[in-house]
Amino acid sequence: MDVHSYSRPEQxxxxxxxxxxxxxxxxxxxxxxAVLHFDRLAGDELILDTRGLEIQGVxxxxxxxxxxxHPFLGAPLRIRLNGPGPVRVRYTTAPGASGLQWLxxxxxxxxxxxxxxxxxxAIHARSWVPVQDSPGVRVTYTxxxxxxxxxxxxxxxxxxxxxxxxxxxxxxxxxxALAAGDLACRSIGPRSAVYAEPSxxxxxxxxxxxxxxxxAAVEELYGPYRWGRYDLLVLPPSFPFGGMENPRLTFATPxxxxxxxxxxxxxxxxxxxxxxxxxxxxxxxxxxxxxxGFTVYVERRVLEKIYGRARExxxxxxxxxxxxxxxxxxxxxxxxxxxxxRDPDDGMTLVPYEKGALMLRTIERAVGRERFDAFxxxxxxxxxxxxxxxxxxLEFIRRELPNPVPLDQWIFExxxxxxxxxxxxxxxxxxxxxxxxxTSGWTTHEWLHFLRVQKEPDLARLxxxxxxxxxxxxxxLCQWLQMAVAGWYxxxxxxxxxxxxxxxxRKFLKPLYIxxxxxxxxxxxxxxxxxxARAGYHPIAQATxxxxxx
Ligand SMILES: [Zn+2]
Numbered sequence: 001m002d003v004h005s006y007s008r009p010e011q012x013x014x015x016x017x018x019x020x021x022x023x024x025x026x027x028x029x030x031x032x033x034a035v036l037h038f039d040r041l042a043g044d045e046l047i048l049d050t051r052g053l054e055i056q057g058v059x060x061x062x063x064x065x066x067x068x069x070h071p072f073l074g075a076p077l078r079i080r081l082n083g084p085g086p087v088r089v090r091y092t093t094a095p096g097a098s099g100l101q102w103l104x105x106x107x108x109x110x111x112x113x114x115x116x117x118x119x120x121x122a123i124h125a126r127s128w129v130p131v132q133d134s135p136g137v138r139v140t141y142t143x144x145x146x147x148x149x150x151x152x153x154x155x156x157x158x159x160x161x162x163x164x165x166x167x168x169x170x171x172x173x174x175x176x177a178l179a180a181g182d183l184a185c186r187s188i189g190p191r192s193a194v195y196a197e198p199s200x201x202x203x204x205x206x207x208x209x210x211x212x213x214x215x216a217a218v219e220e221l222y223g224p225y226r227w228g229r230y231d232l233l234v235l236p237p238s239f240p241f242g243g244m245e246n247p248r249l250t251f252a253t254p255x256x257x258x259x260x261x262x263x264x265x266x267x268x269x270x271x272x273x274x275x276x277x278x279x280x281x282x283x284x285x286x287x288x289x290x291x292x293g294f295t296v297y298v299e300r301r302v303l304e305k306i307y308g309r310a311r312e313x314x315x316x317x318x319x320x321x322x323x324x325x326x327x328x329x330x331x332x333x334x335x336x337x338x339x340x341x342r343d344p345d346d347g348m349t350l351v352p353y354e355k356g357a358l359m360l361r362t363i364e365r366a367v368g369r370e371r372f373d374a375f376x377x378x379x380x381x382x383x384x385x386x387x388x389x390x391x392x393x394l395e396f397i398r399r400e401l402p403n404p405v406p407l408d409q410w411i412f413e414x415x416x417x418x419x420x421x422x423x424x425x426x427x428x429x430x431x432x433x434x435x436x437x438x439t440s441g442w443t444t445h446e447w448l449h450f451l452r453v454q455k456e457p458d459l460a461r462l463x464x465x466x467x468x469x470x471x472x473x474x475x476x477l478c479q480w481l482q483m484a485v486a487g488w489y490x491x492x493x494x495x496x497x498x499x500x501x502x503x504x505x506r507k508f509l510k511p512l513y514i515x516x517x518x519x520x521x522x523x524x525x526x527x528x529x530x531x532x533a534r535a536g537y538h539p540i541a542q543a544t545x546x547x548x549x550x
Contacts, residue, residue, distance in 0.1 A: 002284045003340050004123050005049055006067070006076035007132035012046040013039045014132045018086075019143040023153065023180050025114040028102040031092040034130055040084060048077040049126035049133035052094030059088040072343040074126050089130045099124030101238060101538050108181065108236045109197040109254075113151060115181035117235055117251065119244060119540065122285055122344035125173040136283040136387045138170035145178065153180040154195055154233060156246030169227065169247070170385055172281050177246035179233055188232075191215070191225075196234035200254060204234045207257045210264060210306065214271055217305045218298065222275050222377050226384065230271065238504030240538040242266050245273030245295075253505050255474035262444045262473060265303055265313065272298035275380045283387040285344035289335040289411075290393055293356015294376075300357070312445035314361070314423035319452070321354035325416075333414035335359070336390045345540060359411075361421040363404045375400050439466065447476045451483060459489040469495050478508045485515040485522060497525070501533045506541045513548050 007014075014036060021032035038046055050066070051074030058064040062080040069075045079087055093100060103115040118128060126133040143165040145153040156177035157167035167176075184201040187193045189212035196204040211232070215225055231249045234257070243266050244251040250270040256263040276294030296317070300310035325333050332349055335356055364372040379396065394407060409417045427443070431450045436442075442450075454462070463469055468480040469492045481499060484492035500512060516526035530549040534542060 002134040002136055004073065004285055004344055005132060005134035005137075006073065007047045007049060007134060007137065008045075009132055009134065009137045011041055011043045012081065013041060014046075014048075014137055014139055015039055017129070017131065017139050017141040019129065019141060019145075021143065021178075022146040023116055023148070023151075025102070025116070025148060028095045028100075029093045029097075030100070030128055033088050033090045035086050035088045036130075037086045040081065044081045046079040046081055046087065047132070048079070048089070048130045049123070050074050050077045050091075050130050051099075051124070051127040052097055053077075053127070053130060054092045054094070055130075056090040056092065059090070060085060061087045072123070072345075074123075077130055091130060093128050096539065097124075097127040098539050099127040103181075103236055103238060107238060107536055109199045110182055113182040115179075115197075115236055117179040117181075117239070118177050119240065119251075119538065120176055121174040121244065123174070124540075125176050128178075129173070129176060131173045131176075133173045134283075135172040135174055135281050135285070138172055138281075138385065138387060140170050141165075141167045141176065143178075145180070147180045150182065151180055152183045153178065154183065154249060155179075156249045158228060158248065167247070171247055171278070172387060175245075175247050175278060177244070177249065177251065179235070179251070181236075183233075188212070189215075191229050192231055193229075194232045194234065195249075196254075197236070200234055200257070203257050203259065204232070204254075207259070207261055207264065208232055208267060210261065211267060211271070213306055214268055214302055217302050218272060218275065221301060221305075221373060222298070222380050225274055226279060227274055230274065232267070237502055238536055238538055238541075240504055240506045240541040242505060242507060243270040245270045245277055247274070247278050253503075255503055255505050255508070258444075258473045263475060265299060268302040268306075269295060269299040272302060279385060280380055280383040281387040283389045283392075286337055286339050287388070287390045287393075288337070288344070289352035289356040290388065290390065292352040293335070293360060296353045296357035297360040298376075309427075309443065309445075311423055311425045312427060312443060312449070314357075315425045315428055316445055316448060317350075317354045318358065318423050321350050321358070324350045325355075330414040335411045345543070355410075355416065358416065358420055359405065359407075361423075362410075362419065363401070365421050366404045367401055371401070444473055444475050447473075448479050451476070451479050454483070457483055457487065459484060459487045459492075463489070463491065468492075474503065474505075474508065478512065482511055482515045485512065486518075488519070488521070493525070497529050500529050501536070504537045504541055506538075506544055509537070509541055510544060510548065513545055517548060 016037035018035040021030045062082040064079045067076040099118050099120050105111050108115050147153045155165040157165040183195045184198040185193050185195050186201050186205040188205050192211045194204045227248050229248050233249055233251050234254050237254050239253045242253050256266045272295045277291035282288050282290045304310035428449050431446050471477040481496050513526050516522035526549050
């Protein structure tokens with residue numbers, strides 16, 4: 001039972017979609033149709049999720065009814081079936097559809113053409129496709145997407161010679177993905193290419209040139225990559241997330257293009273989702289830790305294999321987790337989180353990511369790496385192309401690895417159990433030792449750690465020695481600007497406004513606005529910046545920030 005979907009897949013279950021869509025940049029809508037193929041198990045009603053969709057009609061059915069709109073669940077579309085055959089829903093999306101972002105030419109790198117991209121996770125697919133929008137329902141699909149001349153559409157699916165798309169592996173709806181704009185494409189490996197606006201393509205191709213090595217590293221650990229190609233799409237700066245693991249085509253923020261591959265852990269993370277998340281999927285959003293905890297664990301194993309440095313990520317992760325957990329209510333500190341009555345986007349914390357990964361690392365230590373690797377490989381193989389609940393995971397691990405750690409305590413209780421792995425990094429101990437004599441060769445994580453352990457930071461000295469206000473590394477810059485706001489270090493304040501207007505990644509926006517809102521002068525600045533920047537942010541980021549900048 002998925003509390004975030006009106007659909008009743010145990011009665012009539014969606015199996016395949018044929019989409020036919022036209023991208024209308026002029027009206028900021030998608031219009032077209034979806035042909036829905038289903039399995040009738042009981043009853044004669046196919047229930048779909050929709051959000052803001054204008055339904056023009058349903059063909060080949062006995063009738064339909066659109067229910068009332070819920071603020072974040074949207075409205076159920078109940079279709080009365082008259083046979084086993086597919087039905088066609090003709091529809092248009094709403095201009096403010098939560099899963100679509102329409103960018104004006106001015107919001108792109110090239111400034112000449114508009115851009116559209118989707119973000120379906122967690123429950124936004126329903127705002128652009130009428131679908132059983134639960135991660136427990138998997139579908140195959142085809143799509144025909146018409147775009148204005150000169151603009152290219154891409155999807156998280158296989159492009160056919162005729163320009164249409166086909167997804168032969170069944171995926172949950174939150175992995176249906178589309179983007180359209182002025183996109184160039186450059187090959188970066190035997191099964192990988194990068195798509196980006198033409199002015200970004202060279203930098204993007206250089207930054208991501210280790211992608212094939214990463215794919216090979218995960219395959220060696222956990223079995224074959226099952227999705228054919230692994231391409232990357234670099235989005236305009238307003239993309240609200242670091243990355244989104246859309247199958248065959250990871251969507252990525254341009255803020256990871258640092259010029260020195262210092263932030264490519266994001267690619268390791270999104271790639272890892274090709275096993276944990278896309279192949280073995282959380283059946284409901286309460287089981288989200290199955291997607292993210294496993295992915296953070298796998299990401300760090302890949303980084304360790306390729307760059308030999310994953311412990312720093314683990315140390316930072318543990319510190320951030322402790323900091324965040326201390327401010328969370330008990331119910332949000334458990335891995336199997338209760339989201340009843342809540343938008344799953346609001347339940348987004350580090351807990352499923354870091355506490356989940358910490359549990360897996362603790363199990364690895366308890367049973368030995370070799371045994372745990374074999375377990376993970378069989379887990380991904382056993383549940384491949386399926387959506388599973390926490391209960392199914394527990395049943396499987398109890399059979400394969402009896403009593404590795406107190407699993408119920410880890411998963412259903414708020415505290416971190418005694419005996420948790422304690423990540424340690426020698427590099428961080430050196431960073432903590434005092435003012436550094438030599439910072440050449442420092443990783444992003446060493447910089448972040450160095451900045452975060454400053455008790456009473458001498459902001460002027462930090463800036464004059466390390467030129468932090470001019471940093472081209474978005475992670476370091478964001479950390480520095482938070483400190484500059486906290487200490488009201490005036491030389492860096494113009495950069496705060498510039499950064500908040502230039503990026504849309506919620507991970508950066510949220511802490512900076514929170515820092516600004518702590519003082520009267522900061523509040524005035526936050527409101528001024530937000531008034532002009534808000535329109536450029538994604539609806540998901542807007543929803544988060546509306547609650548902060550008041
Ligand atoms: Zn993830």
